[in-house]
Amino acid sequence: MxxxxxxxxxxxxxxxxxxxxxxxxxxxxxxxxxxxxxxxxxxxxxxxxxxxxxxxxxxxxxxxxxxxxxxxxxxxxxxxxxxxxxxxxxxxxxxxxxxxxxxxxxxxxxxxxxxxxxxxxxxxxxxxxxxxxxxxxxxxxxxxxxxxxxxxxxxxxxxxxxxxxxxxxxxxxxxxxEEFLIDEIIETDGTGATTIHSGRVKPLSEISKTNFPTTDAFYQDGRSVFQFATGTVSVQMKTLLERNQLNETNLAAIICHQANLRIIEKISQTLMISMDKFPHTVEKFGNTSSAGIPLTLATMGHSDQPILLTGFGAGLAYGSILIRM
Known part of the structure; x- marks a missing residue:
């Protein structure tokens, strides 16, 4: 060390x-x-x-x-x-x-x-x-x-x-x-494991020469995801901002997981922070899962003010970090 x-x-x-x-x-x-x-x-x-x-x-x-x-x-x-x-x-x-x-x-x-x-x-x-x-x-x-x-x-x-x-x-x-990471809250709620899933591989039910591994396609319960993102995740974001005394005036931007523009708009309303502070690329790229945040971050230039990054998805896994560029 x-x-x-x-x-x-x-x-x-x-x-x-x-x-x-x-x-x-x-x-x-x-x-x-x-x-x-x-x-x-x-x-x-x-x-x-x-x-x-x-x-x-x-x-x-x-x-x-x-x-x-x-x-x-x-x-x-x-x-x-x-x-x-x-x-x-x-x-x-x-x-x-x-x-x-x-x-x-x-x-x-x-x-x-x-x-x-x-x-x-x-x-x-x-x-x-x-x-x-x-x-x-x-x-x-x-x-x-x-x-x-x-x-x-x-x-x-x-x-x-x-x-x-x-x-x-x-x-x-x-x-x-120069340290990039200012503060963070990283959480997991495993009770929501069935809300979103992909690539599940079933265990054997019998020993047979016909056995061959297969995976399932992506699935999500859209309504539950919307409620989770605009409810639980918004609370996490608010907690992190408040304990660092950050608001619309001293925050450079909030980059959410680019899941859905309507979710981002709802989070903006819940936090009472203008959509002007929420850069988004979901219109052009769709939901690129974990890639959405860094894809959007790459469009931003240098800033002296903190940037909040918040991701949420299957697990249920969700986390918010305050960074300096």
């Missing part, structure tokens, strides 16, 4: 696949319409990974951008954390694949699964590891290829989701005023 070791954000980046999918295109596949999707979600388009492009590929694109923007050499990267619920495989980890694709031979790499709260969880974990003094440069990426987990007969879920990746590069500093 090195006393006085902190982490600062030295670069942010985002990436989405080229293929744009419109509401009209989805309406040709299922009983829905552009009008219904926009009115209920605010989403106009989303991007899908195609032609074998997978989660590790999206992550690698972000990693390359972070290295280029920060000026840190790939050999100096010693920690890679990928948050995802749509990995390339259960094993090896997507982070290990990305480490290989980046040629970051000196980096320890692992995946973290916290659904749509993944980036918040991963940044919190990276902060603690950087504080140990054992790591100098860390890449934290959230990446999702949600399209490969969708049931395209289910309009209640499929119309929401898109694919994308975003992340940040953290660098160790001895200057406490």
């Amino acid at each position: 090195i006393m006085g070791a902190f982490a600062k954000i030295t670069a942010t980046a985002g990436y989405v696949p080229e293929r744009v999918v419109t509401n009209e295109e989805l309406a040709d596949l299922m009983e829905t319409s552009d009008e219904w999707i926009v009115s209920h979600t605010g989403i106009q388009t989303r991007h899908y990974a195609m032609n074998q492009e997978n989660t590790s590929d999206l992550s690698t694109q972000v990693g390359q951008k972070l290295i280029k923007e920060s000026g840190v050499s790939v050999e100096e990267i010693d920690l890679i954390i990928i948050s995802t619920i749509t990995p390339d495989s259960l094993t090896p980890s997507t982070a290990a694949i990305v480490q290989g694709k980046l040629h970051a031979k000196n980096a320890m790499a692992f995946d973290l699964s916290a659904a749509c709260a993944g980036f918040v969880y991963a940044m919190s974990v990276a902060d603690k590891m950087m504080r140990s003094g054992l790591y100098r440069h860390a890449i934290v990426i959230s990446a999702e290829v949600n399209s490969k987990m969708m049931d395209f007969t289910d309009r209640t879920s499929t119309v929401f989701f898109g694919d994308g990746a975003g992340g940040a590069l953290l660098t160790r500093t001895n200057n406490e005023t």
Whole structure:
């Protein structure tokens, strides 16, 4: 342990696949319409990974951008954390694949699964590891290829989701005023485990040569998710803001999980903070799960005021962190 070791954000980046999918295109596949999707979600388009492009590929694109923007050499990267619920495989980890694709031979790499709260969880974990003094440069990426987990007969879920990746590069500093993490509240409510789920693998019921592993498609109880996000999560956000004496005037921005524009609008109303303080990219990218927060963060410039990041999703996992850029 090195006393006085902190982490600062030295670069942010985002990436989405080229293929744009419109509401009209989805309406040709299922009983829905552009009008219904926009009115209920605010989403106009989303991007899908195609032609074998997978989660590790999206992550690698972000990693390359972070290295280029920060000026840190790939050999100096010693920690890679990928948050995802749509990995390339259960094993090896997507982070290990990305480490290989980046040629970051000196980096320890692992995946973290916290659904749509993944980036918040991963940044919190990276902060603690950087504080140990054992790591100098860390890449934290959230990446999702949600399209490969969708049931395209289910309009209640499929119309929401898109694919994308975003992340940040953290660098160790001895200057406490440069520390990126100001405060945090990270929570889990396992009693809500059935509210959102994806990729469940059933255990054996008998020993048979016909056994073969299969997974289920993404499912969510939309009404319960809306109530959770606008109720429980809003209380968490308010608690963190109040204990740091932050309000609309001394807060740079609030970046929520980009689940649904209507949820973000409701949180704005509940906190009584103008939507002007809530940057959002969900209209263009859809719900990219854990990637939504860093994708949106990458659109922001430097700010002297704190930024609140709040993620919430399956688990139920939810967390809020106050950061400096």
